[in-house]
Amino acid sequence: MQEITKERLKEVRENFQFEGTLIYEGLYGSGHINDTFLLVYEIAEMGQIKVILQRMNNEVFLKPVELMENIVGVTTYLRERIIEHGGNPERETLNVIPTISEQPYYVDSEGDYWRSYKYITDATSYDVVEKPEHFYESAVAFGNFQYLLDGYQADTLHETIKGFHDTRARVVALKRAIESDIMGRAAFVQNEIAFALEREELGNYLGELLLIGDLPLRVTHNDTKFNNIMIDNKTGHGICVIDLDTVMPGLAVNDFGDAIRFGASTAVEDEQDLTKVACDMELFALFTKGFIKGCGGKLTPQEIESLPMGAKVMTYECGVRFLTDYLQGDIYFKTHREGHNLDRCRTQFKLVEDMEAKWEIMQEIVKKYS
Incomplete structure (x- = not known):
């Protein structure tokens, strides 16, 4: 440009x-x-x-x-x-x-x-969670976004980025990148490749539920980072969802999951010390409570039950995308150091691993607030 x-x-x-x-x-x-x-x-x-x-x-x-x-x-x-x-x-x-x-x-x-x-006056968007209550408010706001748009015909929207959250297609793209190995990097990331391919079924899980009608197609934001919520300076409440460029048909559990991936992690997205990376269960509980409240009863029982899977799938998908980009020569995500996308991939896969270890806790939290 x-x-x-x-x-x-x-x-x-x-x-x-x-x-x-x-x-x-x-x-x-x-x-x-x-x-x-x-x-x-x-x-x-x-x-x-x-x-x-x-x-x-x-x-x-x-x-x-x-x-x-x-x-x-x-x-x-x-x-x-x-x-x-x-x-x-x-x-x-x-x-x-x-x-x-x-x-x-x-x-x-x-x-x-x-x-x-x-x-939007007298409101602020924050790049990092400074107060836990702000994270809760972002959850209520993203949930309320779902509530307010419940009657909007999702299939009338254009797909602004084709296959944006098509996890199955993301895995296929990874396999192609491994096979072509245009940068000669595959030999150095065999552990990451094995991790991704061992969990290949995650790429099919939510899509299958959509196909058989167990999950409804909704208007979704598709970029539910914490900084896409405006927090009122006086009340501290989340008042407005911004950055609507990726609003299109999708799954509510993906919006939930992407927010958890980004906001409930104990480390930044490109942290190199993986011992610092985990999914904070207190923040997970806080967001789950706020999101379900904000949705105001519009989520189906299957959607609520699938919220932990939404978090796991979105985190896995993002790791797959970072790994694919690393293998292809860092052509999509901006990088600021050698191996930057590989570091990002590793944090996502560490989060997936941590979620797997805490799976029963996550399910219990969702049951508590449903």
């Missing part, structure tokens, strides 16, 4: 329905995919208004128009549901700012796609 110049930013700004005098413009957030800017406008006697302006990454999201159709459809539906429940739609969901031609996106002179959102 080409460099963003001041001239391009000016062109983009002038094509959105922004009001007032621009008094600040700068990079914003810690995301690695889209280019995000915070703009501050002053409007006479009304004070200052903040907006988010983003250039969408068309190398990751190949169909930005379909992506925005998903976001507009889901946020419009969420606004209606939030109003029905007496909430504040200006703070409890993303609000797309249209262009001057009343479109949800703008295509600039270089062919890049841009979108803009109203800034």
